[in-house]
Amino acid sequence: MEISSHTLILLVLGISVLSLAFAGYLAKFVLSSDMGTTAMQEISNAIKEGAEAFLKRQYSTIIMMSLALAALMFLVYWFLAGDKDTAWRTTVAFLFGAGCSALAGYIGMWISIRTNIRTASAVRSSLDRALRISFRGGAVSGITIVAMSLLGVGILFLLYGGYSDDAEVLKRVPYLIVGYGFGASFVALFAQLGGGIYTKAADVGADLVGKVEAGIPEDDPRNPAVIADLVGDNVGDCAGRGADLFESTAAENIGAMILGVALFPHFGIKGILFPLVARAFGLIASMIGITLVRLKNENEDPMGALNRGYYITCILAAAGFFVATYLLLDNNLWLFLAGVIGIATSIAFVYITQYYTEYRYRPVQFIAEASQTGPATNIIAGLAVGLECTALPVLAISAALISSYYCGMYGLQEFTDISRNAAGLYGTAIACMGMLGTAAYILAMDTFGPITDNAGGIVEMSKQPEEIRNKTDRLDAVGNTTKALTKGYAIGSAALAAFLLFSAYMDEVSHLTGKLFDTVDIAQVQVFVGGLLGAMLVFLFSSLAIRAVARAAYYVISDVRAQFKENPGILQGTSKPDYARCVDIVTKGALKEMIPPGLLAVCMPIAVGLVFKQFGLGAEAVAAFLMVGTIAGILLATFMNNGGGAWDNAKKFVEMGNYGGKKSETHKATIVGDTVGDPFKDTAGPSIHVLIKLLSTITLVLAPLFI
Secondary structure, eight states, X not given: OOOOHHXXXXXXXXXXXXXXXXXXXXXXXXXXXXXXXXXXXXXHHHHHHHHHHHHHHXXXXXXXXXXXXXXXXXXXXXXXXXXXXXXXXHHHHHHHHHHHHHHHHHHHHHHHHHXXXXXXXXXXXXXXXXXXXXXXXXHHHHHHHHHHHHHHHHHHHIIIIITOSOHHHHHHHHHHTHHHHHHHHHHHHHHHHHHHHHHHHHHHHIIIIIIIISOOOTTOTTOTTHHHHHHHIIIIIIIIHXXXXXXXXXXXHHHHHHHHGGGHHHHTHHHHHHHHHHHHHHHHHHHHHHHTOOOSSTTSOHHHHHHHHHHHHHHHHHHHHHHHHHHHSTTOHHHHHHHHHHHHHHHHHHXXXXXXXXXTSHHHHHHHHHGGGOHHHHHHHHHHHHHHTTHHHHHHHHHHHHHHHHHHHHHTTTOTTSOHXXXXXXXXXXXXXXXXXXXXXXXXXHHHHHHHHHHXXXXXXXXXXXXHHHHHHHHHHHHHHHHHHHHHHHHHHHHHHHHHHHHHHHHHHHHHHSSOOOOOOTTSHHHHHHHHHHHHHHHHHHHHHHHHHHHHHHHHHHHHHHHHHHOTHHHHTSSOOOHHHHHHHHHHHHXXXXXXXXXXXXXXXXXXXXXXXXXXXXXXXXXXXXXXXXHHHHHHHHHHHHHHHHHHHHHHHHHTTGGGOTTSHHHHHHXXXXXXXXXXXXXXXXXXXXXXXHHHHHHHHTGGGGO
């Protein structure tokens, strides 16, 4: 079916703008809701002020680093590559991607810190209304982030020659906008690192001094770190994860467009624009799924309502994929099947993560049981579960890559000028599109988690009746599950996106050298060492991230202990803690500690490429660095995400009354395990998602340096 490139671009941009308008409608629905009592509003305002102050400081730091890197990138392209036109285009794309990523993360946090109070108020009268407010608040973030990612790529494609009738210009455009993905990755890394360090430093500090030492409940207003803990939920899980999935969708779109250039002789511009159209249809599917989320009755498990919406979104996303394949890829059913494989993989990751992190299943119950004999056996059991949980995700990723590769190969076998490898790689790109087709809905589920967590804290601190707290506990339990599920989804999508970007890097090297680059020979010692350094980077980066949490938590613990000592009336409930002092301390600590691991991630691939260029193997060594680093990153992030989630829910399983319940020795052992798992699942693990995509985008952008 013949459709002009102009029509396709307008369709993509139109759906993006429509999606942003829909997000505005959801925001209006949320913001028009009741804000509860004066006591609730005081707590909510403290959370809001802390979160906005942190993000303001964090983004000031990130902006300065982004400008410095943009200047360096411009000089590299202009003086080393001798290409002034590519220099300014890539630099502008980088800054545009960084700006969009920062804005997307800020919007996610902005709506979250305004939805929490409205959820807390609504739950007093209706669990269903509280669910809809909290989920739609999360959906504002999800829809906005995916729509802005799509809109940004579409606008750059248009500005950089997308309206041209010259085939060579059109084929070059995807290579010119790779800076957009790098900019998004760069901001996402520091947003996730800084937010992750903040949230876990505050959480660990609040738990160890509050629960273990002082023996007071979670979210107790006597704990000086409790507001910092609630702030951390927003800056880590909302702003950080928002930037993470923003760069996932942006980088995947660009990588798939680059691979689509090989199909230009057969599908024309449609093969390049297919990723954008498929993503646009996925947005429509997510919007419909989001509007259908509601409880059948007040006794229904809220997870059931969210699952219904997710399944509807998956079905509609598959239908949208079929329409896009029919219109743009000549109804190629093999390529449509590759997209369905991606959607099925996302569902598989949700179930696998659920199995390893929900208290209803064996792994979490095994950790809880082991906790009866103390913290040591809790840690041993948790490590065993974390190591075990790498197997099923790797099998799922492997099955998705191989099956989609063959779908691409069979679907394009009639075109003799396209190599079997190039055809197969396009199949894997389409599977990645399929997996990210429901990204907006998944992100809504993720942001739902910190909103309900905050709502529970507001209800607890404002001393609402027990039955109200029980309702927020139900929502909070579901929120913990959705946060764990989205981490599993994020690492699965990161794995497919990283493979896609690795293929795009090899295409870019081929384009720059004029020679086919489709093999990486790790039997060459320099290339092998490059791969070894890639694996090492993942572990060293994780070490720095976890150490950062320990150091920042030390600041929090010291302050909480000092406040208890300085003012005994705090624990007696006769005077209020200085919440702002604790928020300020953890803010400074987190921003200081995020710099070393972030700089290591940015500088290491550049150093490897430049050093091994002296041996005449710069591009090959960087390819091995990427390949092995990605493999190590997938495994370690899965271990950390699911292991940390299992430790967390083992504690909650005991708190439900099992093995002695709260304040028992078993409970104390699970608190220790949860504290160990916190920086795993909320700092290092999620940061590795971004790391493996950052490695791909930075090498893709700076490939001319290594040749």
